[in-house]
Amino acid sequence: MKTLLPLLALLSLSGAAPRRATAPEPKYPVSAIPASLREGAHAVVRAHDEAVVVKSASRLVHTVHRVITVLDNAGDDFGGLGVGYDALNSLSYLRGAVYDANGRLLHQLRPAEIRDQGVGSQGSNFMSDVRVRYADLRQPQTPYTVEMDYEIVSDNTLFYPDWQPQKSEGLAVESARLRVTMPPTMPLRYQERQLPAGVKVQRSVAGTQEVYQWELSNLPALEEEEAAPPLEELAPAVVLAPGAFEVQGYRGTADSWQSLGKWNYELNAGRDVLPPATQAKVAALVKDAPDERSRVQRVYELLQSSTRYISVQLGLGGWQTFPATAVAGSGYGDCKALSNYTKAMLAAAGVPAYVALVGAGDEEADVRPDFPSAQFNHVIVCVPLTKGARPDTLWLECTSQTEAFGYMGSFTGNRHALLLTPTGGQLVATPRYGAQENRLERRIDVFLDALGGATATARTLRTGQEQDHYAQLLHALSPAEQKKYVTERLKLPTFTLTKFNLAATTAGAHLPAVVETLGLSLPGFAPPAGKRVFVNPNLLSRLPALPALAGERQADVLLPRASLHADTVRLHLPASFKAETLPTAVQFSSAYGNYSSEFRSLPDGTVQYIRRVELKRGRLPRTAYAGYVDFRRKISIADKAQVVLVKTES
The missing domain is CATH 3.10.620.30 (C8orf32 fold)
Known part of the structure; x- marks a missing residue:
């Protein structure tokens, strides 16, 4: 009190009042975001600044300043941030703040609010020193803006950080910058990917250090397109790599x-x-x-x-x-x-x-x-x-x-x-798996009754990459769980699965294979319409059409897997029905694959349907999408073809 009284007296005598703490100036108001960046966006990167300072062949410092405005609930994931660290990468700090739509500070991240947890630490088959510090600043009301800062000091220079501010759908970028500082004896190795026209590295010298800098601005939100490569292959990026590096005393080069x-x-x-x-x-x-x-x-x-x-x-x-x-x-x-x-x-x-x-x-x-x-x-x-x-x-x-x-x-x-x-x-x-290795061969027998119901047996042989997922099911799930999984994914209107079995086997050339056997009860499968019955024999293999091009296509067309699907379906008719009309055969080829289907009446009165689809693997220019849509449309139409049965006179 003795030290405070003279000061208070002095303030009183001079007529001065004690200064009040003033509220901080608003930052990042949502109104400042250009309208062009809000279109189609769930969040906008207001600033994404990264600095990489390579101290030596064995150490670098990576700092990140990231500001993201969350526009709606679909962008809420951007309201949190997880930063990993381990024995070779120490996290110096993690700081954060959140602002309301007008840019007023709502909350400053406190250390006690940061969750620190091991990666895989609860798994019995995981030994790791990797941990993650996670800060969650999501708000119940949008829009809001989250600002985060952190720094990693790395003694593992085998890996340099990559820079890609726009990794997600619905994320626009207002401003982003990467600055890399290198010792003069260590030139930076980098690769620029998908940078906008006119954006390139700016090189300068700061003291004795070499500086490399890239800047991006006003990138509209990306939208995932059908049959396109992953967004991370399409968004602007700069990938960094060392020439010389050292990890715990082990030196090497990666050029x-x-x-x-x-x-x-x-x-x-x-x-x-x-x-x-x-x-x-x-x-x-x-x-x-x-x-x-x-x-x-x-x-x-x-x-x-x-x-x-x-x-x-x-x-x-x-x-x-x-x-x-x-x-x-x-x-x-x-x-x-x-x-x-x-x-x-x-x-x-x-x-x-x-x-x-x-x-x-x-x-x-x-x-x-x-x-x-x-x-x-x-x-x-x-x-x-x-x-x-x-x-x-x-x-x-x-x-x-x-x-x-x-x-x-x-x-x-x-x-x-x-x-x-x-x-x-x-x-x-590594081994290349094409259409001859990745096969699906299916045989279905459908037994129709006179009232429109049916039973069916289906045997499906999957080989190569076509069996990969089913092989995982076979080893990871119990038979009851396998049956539930398959039942939930059968695209049939009304059915009961009366028989189910998955079994591993092998195909030619030492290829693994899985055989699936199904028994189906199909009430109301093909109800009579007067004297006639209309039956689509393609029960399980219809390939849907793709959405038409709504605007200008942005991405290449990615066909990720070559495969060959061959279906044989036999319709066993009741004695009171015969085939009246069979669809005409269909066959076409394109850069995307080949298709054929045919219908035939067999001597015993059954109707046989044979379908064969070969899909090619590749990456085609974006202009090929219209042709791919047409290819899939033709398949979809052909897959819906119906056999017309007519009731015979008694």
């Missing part, structure tokens, strides 16, 4: 696939030595195998029966494998460890093999061959067969106890992989 592969190979060198007992076990296992392929298959079956998969993301353990001795002793490992262990067992069986890095995932884009960098998330094994009548190459997925021998499927097939060899990396293609 070529050869050098990047060499670093990975040397990081794991000497870790593929098996215990003597395991070597002896493998030798005994393959001693009477007739050829290389048989030896590889026996080793693979041993792997599947004696190991299980766990994920390891612990510091350098994200790239450096457990030794093969550890896997032999424990029976578990991650994709690196199990692949390294498989390679070691194959060596003991006298079969050379290579570990390979791959970008795995059903929807994962292939690596960019023209930009060597760490674009991989999985490890598999490549086995070149050098002996025998003809050379061949086997690929092994070592993390699955159920995957078919030599099969990659949708997860790792139809893409590139980086072989790790003593002389460095080699970018090669």
